[in-house]
Amino acid sequence: MGITTKALLKSLWVFHLSTGSCNNCDIEVLDCLTPRFDVERFGIKLVGSIRHADVLLVTGSCNRKSAERLVKLYKEAPQPCLVVAIGECSLSRGIFIPSYNCPRPLDKLVPVSAYIPGCPPKPEAIISGIVKLIQKVKGK
């Protein structure tokens, strides 16, 4: 494991992007940060700008307008940037799959490192997904 990977995984800074979700996944993401689960113990925290982030956390079904902005944000992110898809909508667009406004799923737009299914996923599932992501990047 190189120095950059070690530094990356020591403390994941997360930028949270909603691409047209119903906000239920966003609430569960916030729930992870509240005292009950408190992922900040592990150095995971939300940041206000993509330029400070290691992880791009995406919720929602990537509609035509937000998909453009998502790709733009991914290009602005410092590499390596890990993309995590949260919830059924960002995995496969869920019930919005025939929608005129959701033509492409998230993983056709940017490379995705981890998928966390659920509608919405529980905070436990989100934490477990992040743990798996860290182990995957470490190469275990």
Next chain:
Amino acid sequence: MIKRKEVLADLQTRFKKEITDIFDKSPHRVYIDIPPSALVPMSRYIFQDLGARFNIASGVDTRSHIEILYHFTIEDINLLISLRVRLNRQKPVIASLTTVCEAANWIEREIHELLGVDFTGHPDLRRLLLSDQWPDKVYPLRRDYKEWDKGAVRDRGVK
């Protein structure tokens, strides 16, 4: 204070010629069918004289017509009046409600881009919600909408 019964009787006498049907659904809900020409005078009366609030308008493509419902609430008596107009599917045109109430502006823009209804007299009928790549004259909430985007992926990637 004006009562529900009085409001309905008043509307029925005042707009006797225009009203084609009244559907009294529940104590809090009434649907009034009118021709498109009667929309502006009638909503002006409901909005300005009866002191109702303009909630929202909603458009539907039924198979025979394009239907727009204009919802007004009279809060004192807890009554929701929905004015229902039916427009020709081939050429849906109706007078804009922005002359009566400014709040109708954005919802008319939305109905215009999603259902293709033409609002005559609207000050600024630009696109509101759809993306810039969306082609002209393609209305996604019409029943005969066909997918135009060749790059769209409509499967979940599993066999």
